[in-house]
Amino acid sequence: MSEIGSLLQEFAHCSALLQQFRPYWQLVPFAWQQLPWQNPALEQKLLSLSEQDLDAIDKNPALQQQHFGEFFGCVFRLNHYLTTAVTGQTRFAQCPSELKPVPFWLANGISGRKLAQIDAFARQLPASTLPMLEWCAGKGHLGRLLAWQFNRPVTSIEWQQPLCEAGEQLARQFQLPQRFVHADVLSPHGSAVLAPQQRVLALHACGQLHISLLQQAVQAGCQQLHLAPCCYHLIADEQYQPLSTVAQQQDLALSQHDLKLAVQGQVTAGARVEKLRHTEVHWRLSYQALRAELTGDQRYRPLASVSKQGFSGDFADFCHWAASQHQLDVPANTDWARYLAAGAAQALLVRRIELVRHLFRRPLELWLVLDRALYLQQQGYQVALTAFCDYQVTPRNFLLSAIRDILPH
Numbered sequence: 001m002s003e004i005g006s007l008l009q010e011f012a013h014c015s016a017l018l019q020q021f022r023p024y025w026q027l028v029p030f031a032w033q034q035l036p037w038q039n040p041a042l043e044q045k046l047l048s049l050s051e052q053d054l055d056a057i058d059k060n061p062a063l064q065q066q067h068f069g070e071f072f073g074c075v076f077r078l079n080h081y082l083t084t085a086v087t088g089q090t091r092f093a094q095c096p097s098e099l100k101p102v103p104f105w106l107a108n109g110i111s112g113r114k115l116a117q118i119d120a121f122a123r124q125l126p127a128s129t130l131p132m133l134e135w136c137a138g139k140g141h142l143g144r145l146l147a148w149q150f151n152r153p154v155t156s157i158e159w160q161q162p163l164c165e166a167g168e169q170l171a172r173q174f175q176l177p178q179r180f181v182h183a184d185v186l187s188p189h190g191s192a193v194l195a196p197q198q199r200v201l202a203l204h205a206c207g208q209l210h211i212s213l214l215q216q217a218v219q220a221g222c223q224q225l226h227l228a229p230c231c232y233h234l235i236a237d238e239q240y241q242p243l244s245t246v247a248q249q250q251d252l253a254l255s256q257h258d259l260k261l262a263v264q265g266q267v268t269a270g271a272r273v274e275k276l277r278h279t280e281v282h283w284r285l286s287y288q289a290l291r292a293e294l295t296g297d298q299r300y301r302p303l304a305s306v307s308k309q310g311f312s313g314d315f316a317d318f319c320h321w322a323a324s325q326h327q328l329d330v331p332a333n334t335d336w337a338r339y340l341a342a343g344a345a346q347a348l349l350v351r352r353i354e355l356v357r358h359l360f361r362r363p364l365e366l367w368l369v370l371d372r373a374l375y376l377q378q379q380g381y382q383v384a385l386t387a388f389c390d391y392q393v394t395p396r397n398f399l400l401s402a403i404r405d406i407l408p409h
């Protein structure tokens with residue numbers, strides 16, 4: 001396992017970059033009627049790009065660099081560094097484990113992508129005889145494969161009873177030393193499973209669930225932690241509360257909207273999902289044009305989130321639903337096509353703004369992960385940060401590993 005530079009240096013670098021370019025990423029694109037920046041060269045570049053260009057560049061780091069390198073060079077030095085898997089020397093005394101190939105019967109029912117993530121995650125774990133705890137386990141695929149791989153007991157904690165039952169059934173079927181605890185990890189019953197002599201594992205635990213894990217594991221004195229975080233924006237507070245003292249001193253005052261930027265890498269989205277996402281933006285902005293005209297208020301007012309299915313129906317139905325959210329009546333003779341045209345122009349502007357904003361998603365994610373890493377370091381852990389698999393396998397490919405010596409009694 002290799003470090004990405006020194007954690008503190010990397011954090012300082014990342015913080016400075018995000019501070020310097022704050023007006024380019026810390027904004028709500030929907031709220032703008034024109035490009036938000038007084039930067040004629042950047043404006044010219046953005047307006048020269050077709051819709052196809054916007055799509056292609058947004059998905060491709062090399063194209064991003066080609067088009068925007070002259071404006072945001074230091075971002076690319078950082079992004080380039082992070083989009084591929086990092087391999088190399090371990091910082092910990094123990095070497096990563098030698099793994100046996102997983103037999104087909106054990107992998108049955110696990111999607112190819114999840115299996116690749118589990119395999120890559122497992123390869124980063126240093127050898128250890130500690131019992132394992134799998135946090136927010138789902139059906140416990142990771143735990144099951146590790147129980148088989150290392151022949152060590154695994155406790156998997158998960159709050160959805162059917163997932164616990166399905167996982168328990170598989171563990172019984174393969175006679176593996178894995179048990180499930182059906183509990184809310186945010187409750188005292190959930191945190192009671194944490195113990196000092198433990199290796200805690202969390203693959204893709206969402207915001208508050210992994211923040212709480214870090215805080216509770218520190219309190220419980222857990223010896224090892226291996227965490228791949230995801231969904232940084234799913235937190236209890238409106239504003240992000242940095243965990244480490246260093247990040248508290250360089251607070252970026254991140255809202256949940258800002259945090260969402262960190263998870264906007266869509267490498268796994270299929271064509272259908274992508275089309276629905278475009279329709280969603282188009283319809284929301286078309287409705288916004290209608291609302292502005294009905295109320296005379298040009299300011300953007302957000303709407304509740306809706307499942308993507310809501311955007312496979314009819315625009316008029318969507319508008320009636322949206323208007324009811326804002327206590328408005330939609331006139332019977334509404335010219336839908338006119339608002340859809342206004343929305344389409346606004347959606348194109350949003351895509352141009354997002355194209356620039358997206359250049360900062362990986363630095364923001366790194367800032368958030370480094371905050372967690374520095375918090376653990378501050379609590380006496382040796383910490384390493386890696387990209388445990390390629391970005392294409394999962395964009396949430398940061399792995400935070402922390403080990404501490406057994407504390408004297």
Ligand SMILES: C[S@@+](CC[C@H](N)C(=O)[O-])C[C@H]1O[C@@H](n2cnc3c(N)ncnc32)[C@H](O)[C@@H]1O
Pocket residue numbers: 114135136137138139141142157158159160163183184185186190202203204205206209
């Ligand atoms: C993104 S999934 C990850 C599942 C699994 N680790 C994986 O990588 O496939 C997050 C899991 O956390 C569970 N979860 C969400 N909130 C929870 C809570 N408060 N307590 C326990 N589990 C929770 C969900 O039911 C879900 O199975």
